[in-house]
Amino acid sequence: MAEPDFFDGxxxxxxxxxxxxxxxxxxxxxxxxxxxxxLMHIHxxxxxxxxxxxxxxxxxxxxxxxxxxxxxLLRNSVMNYAKCFSQSGxxxxxxxxxxxxxEHPSLTxxxxxxxxxxxxxxxxxxxSGIDFACLASREEKDRIHIKQLYTIKMPLDExxxxxxxxxHCGNQIKSKIDKALDGAESKAGKPVVSGQS
Numbered sequence: 001m002a003e004p005d006f007f008d009g010x011x012x013x014x015x016x017x018x019x020x021x022x023x024x025x026x027x028x029x030x031x032x033x034x035x036x037x038x039l040m041h042i043h044x045x046x047x048x049x050x051x052x053x054x055x056x057x058x059x060x061x062x063x064x065x066x067x068x069x070x071x072x073l074l075r076n077s078v079m080n081y082a083k084c085f086s087q088s089g090x091x092x093x094x095x096x097x098x099x100x101x102x103e104h105p106s107l108t109x110x111x112x113x114x115x116x117x118x119x120x121x122x123x124x125x126x127x128s129g130i131d132f133a134c135l136a137s138r139e140e141k142d143r144i145h146i147k148q149l150y151t152i153k154m155p156l157d158e159x160x161x162x163x164x165x166x167x168h169c170g171n172q173i174k175s176k177i178d179k180a181l182d183g184a185e186s187k188a189g190k191p192v193v194s195g196q197s
Contacts, residue, residue, distance in 0.1 A: 028187065038173050042166055113158065
C-alpha cells in the first residue's frame with residue numbers, strides 16, 4: 001500500500017504567496033525552518049491549554065464528554081511540548097533540557113512532570129497517578145454482582161505552571177530563530193525581514 005501524500009494540495013494553500021513572488025524551502029533558511037517547526041509545536045501546546053480552560057463552553061461541566069475533551073486537549077498539549085525534546089528526523093531540531101533551563105532551573109520539575117505525563121499516561125499505559133481502574137464486587141447467596149470502574153483526575157491545578165513552562169520554551173525558540181535569521185542576514189549581506197503568516 002502506497003503511503004498517502006500529506007502534502008498533496010499544499011500548492012493551493014501557498015498560491016497567494018507564490019503569486020507575490022515568494023519561493024519555498026530556500027536552503028539559506030533551513031535552520032530557521034527547523035526552529036519554526038518547534039515554535040509551531042509550542043504554539044499548538046499553548047492553544048490547547050488555553051482551550052482546556054474553556055471546555056465547559058462546549059460540554060456540560062463535569063460530564064464525561066467534558067472530561068474526554070479535557071483529556072484530548074491536555075494530551076495534544078503535552079505531546080506537542082514533548083516533541084520539542086524528542087529525537088527528531090532529518091532537518092528537525094530538538095531542544096536540550098540542560099541549556100533551555102540553565103538560567104531557570106526551577107522550571108525543570110515542571111518539565112519533568114510534563115514528560116512523565118507523556119511517558120506514563122498519554123503515549124504509554126503506566127501508573128501515572130492520573131487514572132485508576134478497579135472492579136467492585138458484591139457477593140450474594142445466589143450471585144455475584146460486579147461493577148467495572150474507571151476514575152480519572154485531570155491535573156487542572158497544574159495548568160498555570162505548564163503555561164509558564166511552555167511560554168519560556170517558546171521564548172527560547174524565538175531567540176534561536178532570531179539568531180538563525182541574523183546568521184542568514186550576515187551571509188546574504190542584506191536585511192532579512194521576517195513576517196509571520
